Amino acid sequence: MKRTRMIAITLCILLLAAAGAGIAAAKQDENPRQAGASSVYFYDVAATDTHGSGKLMINPGQKKFVLNGKDFKPGTKYILHYSTSGSPDLRVFATGQVTPSGNLHVEGRWEGNFADPGAAGFGVGASSAITGGTIQRAAGEYCYALIYSDAFGNYTVYLPFDAITYAEGGYDLPKVIAEPAPVDYVKIYSSTLLIFGYQGVYYTADYSSSPPYTPPVMTVSGSYSPYREWNSEWGWYDWYWNLNYHATYDASHLPPGVVLQRVSWSIIGMYDDWHTPWEDNIPHTCLSQYTQRTDAWLGFPAIELPVTNSYSINANWESIGCTTCALCGDEVCPEEEWDLGPPFTAIITITTTDGNSYTTTATMTAAF
Numbered sequence: 341m342k343r344t345r346m347i348a349i350t351l352c353i354l355l356l357a358a359a360g361a362g363i364a365a366a367k368q369d370e371n372p373r374q375a376g377a378s379s380v381y382f383y384d385v386a387a388t389d390t391h392g393s394g395k396l397m398i399n400p401g402q403k404k405f406v407l408n409g410k411d412f413k414p415g416t417k418y419i420l421h422y423s424t425s426g427s428p429d430l431r432v433f434a435t436g437q438v439t440p441s442g443n444l445h446v447e448g449r450w451e452g453n454f455a456d457p458g459a460a461g462f463g464v465g466a467s468s469a470i471t472g473g474t475i476q477r478a479a480g481e482y483c484y485a486l487i488y489s490d491a492f493g494n495y496t497v498y499l500p501f502d503a504i505t506y507a508e509g510g511y512d513l514p515k516v517i518a519e520p521a522p523v524d525y526v527k528i529y530s531s532t533l534l535i536f537g538y539q540g541v542y543y544t545a546d547y548s549s550s551p552p553y554t555p556p557v558m559t560v561s562g563s564y565s566p567y568r569e570w571n572s573e574w575g576w577y578d579w580y581w582n583l584n585y586h587a588t589y590d591a592s593h594l595p596p597g598v599v600l601q602r603v604s605w606s607i608i609g610m611y612d613d614w615h616t617p618w619e620d621n622i623p624h625t626c627l628s629q630y631t632q633r634t635d636a637w638l639g640f641p642a643i644e645l646p647v648t649n650s651y652s653i654n655a656n657w658e659s660i661g662c663t664t665c666a667l668c669g670d671e672v673c674p675e676e677e678w679d680l681g682p683p684f685t686a687i688i689t690i691t692t693t694d695g696n697s698y699t700t701t702a703t704m705t706a707a708f
Contacts, residue, residue, distance in 0.1 A: 409443065410442060470528065472522075473522070523538050558589040564583050564684050608626065609626050
């Protein structure tokens with residue numbers, strides 16, 4: 341989700357060196373040829389032991405900027421970003437790379453407005469960056485997982501899908517990044533905010549050490565056992581499967597506005613018609629139930645599905661498909677005569693109102 345925070349009384353521009361170089365604070369001046377009426381501001385970038393000097397020009401009226409520097413470390417990449425007054429959020433609006441001769445030139449435009457250009461305070465600051473890392477977001481996950489490294493170890497942080505903005509002229513991150521993909525820049529700006537680069541675009545993101553939004557967490561289990569019932573009409577025992585199903589779910593950490601739409605339970609067995617070998621091992625649904633959310637405007641009483649729940653279904657039986665002789669003393673139905681049997685699979689599926697679907701399965705265990 342793109343968030344725009346461009347309007348502000350004060351616009352702070354920071355220059356970050358990917359190699360860790362620092363840049364001293366700069367001074368703001370009006371154009372001396374039009375003092376008191378100019379909308380052009382200049383900032384001196386003072387040289388230090390780690391980088392060269394330069395000048396940053398800002399023209400709020402035309403929404404233009406130009407940065408020229410010399411004696412910088414050749415090949416170093418820089419990003420320019422701003423933050424609005426009173427907000428910790430940052431936004432990258434330009435990138436540049438130092439030439440082999442040590443010169444840095446970055447210019448362009450930005451979008452948006454700020455209320456009082458004459459009172460806007462501009463600055464140039466410095467920080468260090470962590471290079472390298474990967475980003476991933478599996479289908480159905482509400483957070484991107486960002487892994488990066490520094491001299492002290494490896495770290496994993498989580499970026500909520502609705503707390504990421506991108507550079508001007510950039511584009512949204514892919515909704516799904518199935519496998520870990522490389523990022524070319526990571527900068528931790530504060531305990532809750534970072535900047536990273538992905539495929540040439542720079543992004544600002546809120547982050548946390550654990551996912552603030554998580555998909556539904558589900559468990560499912562079950563057991564099966566055979567039993568027989570006397571068939572007085574035919575004088576034999578009919579055999580059945582006793583199926584015991586249990587499932588739980590916890591959907592209490594979904595994003596705001598996302599709720600449960602449907603919860604389904606099912607048991608699948610394998611149907612093996614040994615009379616017709618070409619129909620062997622056909623999945624057979626032994627149980628299929630669901631609870632569906634409805635809304636009052638549809639004309640039905642509204643059903644609000646609980647965010648957590650537990651379901652147990654016992655003695656849901658299915659015919660094994662064979663019989664035993666009442667006088668033969670057969671204790672069990674012979675396996676070679678089963679029409680329906682294991683493996684039995686217990687399944688729970690949850691669908692949420694944002695269109696995602698989540699399924700957990702488990703092989704049921706024998707309880708003879």
